[in-house]
Amino acid sequence: MIRITIIGSGNVAQHLIKAFTKSEGIEIGQVFSRKKESLTHLIESDKIVTDFSDLKEADLYVISVTDDAISEVSAQLPFQNQLVVHTSGTSSIAVLNPKNRKGVFYPLQTFSKSKAVDFSIIPICLEAENERDYKILETVANRISNAVFSISSEQRKALHVAAVFVNNFTNHLYQIGQEICNEHQMSFEILKPLIQETADKIKTLNPIDVQTGPAKRNDFGTIEAHLNYLTNENQKNIYKILTQSIQHNGKTL
Amino acid sequence: MIRITIIGSGNVAQHLIKAFTKSEGIEIGQVFSRKKESLTHLIESDKIVTDFSDLKEADLYVISVTDDAISEVSAQLPFQNQLVVHTSGTSSIAVLNPKNRKGVFYPLQTFSKSKAVDFSIIPICLEAENERDYKILETVANRISNAVFSISSEQRKALHVAAVFVNNFTNHLYQIGQEICNEHQMSFEILKPLIQETADKIKTLNPIDVQTGPAKRNDFGTIEAHLNYLTNENQKNIYKILTQSIQHNGKTL
Numbered sequence: 001m002i003r004i005t006i007i008g009s010g011n012v013a014q015h016l017i018k019a020f021t022k023s024e025g026i027e028i029g030q031v032f033s034r035k036k037e038s039l040t041h042l043i044e045s046d047k048i049v050t051d052f053s054d055l056k057e058a059d060l061y062v063i064s065v066t067d068d069a070i071s072e073v074s075a076q077l078p079f080q081n082q083l084v085v086h087t088s089g090t091s092s093i094a095v096l097n098p099k100n101r102k103g104v105f106y107p108l109q110t111f112s113k114s115k116a117v118d119f120s121i122i123p124i125c126l127e128a129e130n131e132r133d134y135k136i137l138e139t140v141a142n143r144i145s146n147a148v149f150s151i152s153s154e155q156r157k158a159l160h161v162a163a164v165f166v167n168n169f170t171n172h173l174y175q176i177g178q179e180i181c182n183e184h185q186m187s188f189e190i191l192k193p194l195i196q197e198t199a200d201k202i203k204t205l206n207p208i209d210v211q212t213g214p215a216k217r218n219d220f221g222t223i224e225a226h227l228n229y230l231t232n233e234n235q236k237n238i239y240k241i242l243t244q245s246i247q248h249n250g251k252t253l
Numbered sequence: 254m255i256r257i258t259i260i261g262s263g264n265v266a267q268h269l270i271k272a273f274t275k276s277e278g279i280e281i282g283q284v285f286s287r288k289k290e291s292l293t294h295l296i297e298s299d300k301i302v303t304d305f306s307d308l309k310e311a312d313l314y315v316i317s318v319t320d321d322a323i324s325e326v327s328a329q330l331p332f333q334n335q336l337v338v339h340t341s342g343t344s345s346i347a348v349l350n351p352k353n354r355k356g357v358f359y360p361l362q363t364f365s366k367s368k369a370v371d372f373s374i375i376p377i378c379l380e381a382e383n384e385r386d387y388k389i390l391e392t393v394a395n396r397i398s399n400a401v402f403s404i405s406s407e408q409r410k411a412l413h414v415a416a417v418f419v420n421n422f423t424n425h426l427y428q429i430g431q432e433i434c435n436e437h438q439m440s441f442e443i444l445k446p447l448i449q450e451t452a453d454k455i456k457t458l459n460p461i462d463v464q465t466g467p468a469k470r471n472d473f474g475t476i477e478a479h480l481n482y483l484t485n486e487n488q489k490n491i492y493k494i495l496t497q498s499i500q501h502n503g504k505t506l
Contacts, residue, residue, distance in 0.1 A: 090475065108443060110450055110465060123443045149443055158437040159444075161479050165488075166430035166444050167451045168466030169495045170423050175460035175503055177419035184411040190361060190376045190402055191412075191419050192456065197363055198420045199452035203445065207428035212363060213421030222343060226414050233505040234498050235418075241494055242422045245487050250428055252486040 001027050002140055005055060007073060008064035009033035012087050012107065016064060017042050019119040023143040029058045052076050060136060062087060062105060063096075071095045083133050089160045092153040093127050103128040103137055106156065107145075110167060119144045125151035125159065176235055208249070215246035255279050255393055258308060260326060261317035262286035265340050265360065269317060270295050272372040276396040282311045305329050313389060315340060315358060316349075324348045336386050342413045345406040346380050356381040356390055359409065360398070363420060372397045378404035378412065429488055461502075468499035 004020055006013055006028060013031075020026050021043070028047065032055065033039050036048045049055060055078065064087040065073055074084060074097040084096055085103035096102040104127040109117065124141040126148060128134035134150070141148040151159065174195060178188040201210050214222035223243055230236045257273055259266055259281065266284075273279050274296070281300065285308065286292050289301050302308060308331065317340040318326055327337060327350040337349055338356035349355040357380040362370060377394040379401060381387035387403070394401040404412060427448060431441040454463050467475035476496055483489045 108447060110447065110454075121446050123446060125443070147442070147446070149440070151439065151443075155437045155439055157478075157482060158433050159439060161482055161492075162430040162433035162444060163447055164466055164468075164479065164492070165426045165433070166448050168464070168468060168499065169491075170426050170448070170451050171455070171460050171464055172495055172499050172503070173418045173423050173426070174455050175464065176498075177415040178460055179503060180411055180415035180418070184408045186404065186408055186412060187402070189400070190378070190404075191415060193374050193376060193400070194361060194363065194416055195419050195423070195452055195455065198423050199448055201363075202424070202427050202448065207424050207431055211421070211424055211428065213417055215417075215421060225410075226417065229410060229414055232503075234501065234503060237494055238422075238498060239414075239417070241490055242425055245429075245491060246421065246425050248487065250425070250432060250485075250487060 001025060002060065002136070003027050003029040003058045004060045004062060004140065005030045005032070005058040006062050006064060007032040007077075008062075009035065009038045010064060010066070013062075013064035014039070014042060015117060015119070016062065016087070016107075019144040026140060026143050030054075030056060052078050055079070059083065060085065060140060061100075067091050071097070074100070083128075083136060085128075085137065089125075089156060089163070092156075093129075094153070101129060101133055103133055104151075104153070104156070105137055105141065106151070108159065108163065120146050123147040123149055125149050125156060127152060127156070173238075176238070179232075180235075211246060213246070215243040218247065255313065255389070256282040256311045257313045257315060257393065258283045258285070258311040259315050259317060260285040261315075262288065262291045263317060263319070266315075266317035267292070267295060268370060268372070269315065269340070269360075272397040279393060279396050283307075283309060305331050308332070312336065313338065313393060314353075320344050324350070327353070336381075336389060338381075338390065342378075342409060342416070345409075346382075347406070354382060354386055356386055357404075357406070357409070358390055358394065359404070361412065361416065373399050376400040376402055378402050378409060380405060380409070426491075429491070432485075433488075464499060466499070468496040471500065 020028050031039055031043055031048050033048055036050055039048050061084045063070055063073055067088050067090055070086045070091055080099040082100045084100040085105040087105055089106050093102050093104050106125040107122050109122045122145055124145045126137045128137055177191050181188045273281050284292055284296055284301050286301055289303055292301050314337045316323055316326055320341050320343055323339045323344055333352040335353045337353040338358040340358055342359050346355050346357050359378040361376045375398050377398045379390045381390055430444050434441045
């Protein structure tokens with residue numbers, strides 16, 4: 001049985017508490033939260049502590065707080081030489097206070113409070129200072145997910161940039177699609193199956209191999225017609241730059 | 254029983270043949286194809302004609318050929334005053350020869366030969382010159398799909414531009430995500446659940462309401478760090494312009 005203490009009560013912390021509670025071979029020893037009430041629906045009240053000095057021995061301490069607070073929280077822990085990880089995609093392993101053994105336990109997903117998540121398919125990115133600590137993190141991660149990856153702090157930086165492209169930017173393109181529909185009195189529902197199919201295709205095929213459209217086939221007539229059709233200069237710029245990028249296969253001109 | 258004749262043997266034509274063959278109340282009268290062999294796996298050989306003069310009476314003629322060929326094919330039809338539609342997203346209803354009653358029967362989806370499609374969820378965009386012809390198209394469309402929309406030629410133009418944003422451009426962002434992963438020795442598999450979740454979210458929520466990330470929260474530190482991190486100028490430009498667009502909520506500056 002691996003005993004885990006969670007430090008934090010936010011979105012990711014709550015999803016982790018739920019996932020660990022359901023997992024065999026893992027026991028949540030304690031949860032640290034400034035406000036006890038925010039977690040009483042998830043875990044027995046006597047396991048919630050509000051003072052760092054009440055933290056007991058555990059095999060793993062998971063700090064799941066805002067990026068800005070990780071360093072300070074890790075410094076306040078009243079023990080040393082324990083395995084302490086954070087769950088951030090953007091912070092380096094180095095922000096953790098060196099009095100403990102450091103690591104990262106980063107679930108790569110967009111969590112929202114209202115939507116349940118299937119943790120088993122969420123990639124968990126792990127980092128540790130030595131093989132022994134890595135093995136502990138790997139054992140824990142394998143209990144809640146089927147997609148566990150060893151990712152260095154340097155790689156995690158790149159991963160976060162890539163996630164901005166495929167998540168934040170993609171969602172913004174959906175928004176533009178919706179706006180164009182609205183402007184012409186069409187329901188966004190018309191585009192939804194196409195959006196799903198676009199995401200489905202790359203489950204098994206490489207994006208570059210399934211690229212279609214006027215940019216890909218150098219259909220200059222259609223590209224010109226689309227650019228003339230768009231009246232929003234911002235949409236026009238995005239159309240131009242992404243068309244060029246597809247034409248040059250993602251390479252700098 | 255509605256009798257339909259398909260003219261063409263390409264991707265969309267073949268998917269339509271399959272869908273109509275399975276549907277009650279619809280009968281495929283004939284299929285016109287320059288090469289008989291390309292369709293014998295889908296339909297009885299005696300229903301395939303290679304000469305326009307062999308075309309018999311039908312309730313609906315569906316021209317499913319390349320955009321450039323629609324006009325000429327419609328002119329070659331050896332009859333008049335029949336209901337003739339094309340299946341193109343980009344061509345106006347007006348490209349059809351006026352000797353017949355014109356219409357559009359446009360299934361909005363990316364079809365690939367290798368991948369089976371569930372036609373019932375594919376939006377079908379209809380246009381006709383009068384209410385009576387529209388009703389015929391609507392009856393046929395409802396037999397194969399649960400998502401039937403009345404879309405004018407003008408709206409269809411806008412829809413095609415919107416589809417470029419949510420399909421072509423989104424797929425290109427996936428490609429960039431994969432390239433960033435590859436450059437840093439990470440598997441693209443790590444990003445796939447995030448891509449699926451991004452597409453899933455907008456099934457029930459508006460894209461604008463679920464936008465997250467450094468651009469949305471005006472996290473200038475992270476944006477600057479990402480721009481410094483990207484070495485490919487093309488990726489950097491795309492990052493900049495989409496970040497600005499999110500910051501200005503899709504409006505022109």
